[in-house]
Amino acid sequence: MTGRVTQRHARSIATAHPGTTQPLAAWIREAAHASDRRRADRLANLAAPLRAPGLGATLRDILDADIPGPNDEDLVEILGEIRAADAVPCLFRTAERSVRADAPAYRLRQKVVFSLGEIGTAQAHDRLRAMTAPPWPDPVRRHAAVELEVEDELGLGEDRVPGRCAALFPPRGTPDR
Template structure:
């Protein structure tokens, strides 16, 4: 059986177990119970999906891997986040990296935010929230420095607001939620 066949069969099996929709811990536990040794198969499957830029399945399997605390997941998610083609679909990966408290993700999250926010005339509200929350969850000096940079005037007001909230200094900076979020 070819590597492609093995990965496609695994993906089919996972999809048949979890279906569509939200993937939480119960679904991940069901996958773990029904596919022996799945923890060791997640990262190779994600590598296969990343190489083919199959973002939907990659995000689904990443969610399962995060609940199973799969080793090596952070590196692979950062590699996916660094692919320009993923676009705004990567917001789920940003959230997972924050949940994992994967410290090396700080700069890639910042780079992703710059690619998304600065290329559009108006910011992606959900993405700015998830990026700020993930950086806050990382809790490293690097992630706090990035959050501080995101509070500067060069960033759209919603990005500045959420970065300040994560730093806990929105009042010190004189930020007003209603003004900055403008009824979003």
């Protein structure tokens, strides 16, 4: 099992192995602390469509501890997918912490922006608004503005963004978005 697990596949696994949903969060935590990236990622991708109990808290703890191993991009994406509103501060800290490691493509920060948009709470929108201002890098500022649908208002529309930035952030509604 690799990559995203569909709802159907996750349900079939849960049906074939009753009782597996409950301990998934603990197993993810255990794998992450053992630096078993592959296992942690696979379990997290199984737990997401099952909405396993404790999943959001476990992923938040792993991201906040900055544990090497699990794929932070996947964990961030899952927090958005499950709309973990209590993860908003953690997601923002993850974006702040990734300044040097994430440049120049800012893939992790893109996932944070998408996840904050998916969560959609007032707190998530406040964090996105904060990401539209300096000192955040221009590509991140633009992406946050697009998520909030205020890019033109802030002067971050595609016609005002350098070519490299525009290529990184396709307009809403394109296949990559």
